[in-house]
Amino acid sequence: MKSLPLERKPSGKATVVCGDKEVSVHSTCVFCEKCAGIRVNRRVTPNPYAQAIRGSKGGMSLDDQLMEGMALFNTVIEDKNATNIECTDDAGLGYVPISRRH
Numbered sequence: 001m002k003s004l005p006l007e008r009k010p011s012g013k014a015t016v017v018c019g020d021k022e023v024s025v026h027s028t029c030v031f032c033e034k035c036a037g038i039r040v041n042r043r044v045t046p047n048p049y050a051q052a053i054r055g056s057k058g059g060m061s062l063d064d065q066l067m068e069g070m071a072l073f074n075t076v077i078e079d080k081n082a083t084n085i086e087c088t089d090d091a092g093l094g095y096v097p098i099s100r101r102h
Helices: 048-053 062-078
Strands: 002-005 014-018 021-024 035-040 043-046 082-087
Touching: 002 014, 035 062, 043 048, 048 062, 062 082
Parallel strands: none
Antiparallel strands: 002 082, 014 021, 035 043, 035 082
């Protein structure tokens, strides 16, 4: 597993270098199957969107779980102590959608 350092733009956009290009954390990492979580200080918060899509919660519809997971991911990214995205893409292949069909 590798750590991708967050770069915060003046516009508020957070990016990382994924594969060989710079991507938005808010619109790419949240939906990537390789995103293992967000490092906040010494702690890693698992990707809440990925947890929701894998059905880790009960009682809410899947749409509600996914929206909550995406909102929580973006909330954690906005934490000024969030420094890295933890990524399992050791081969450097880049973005892989979490919802792709196998």
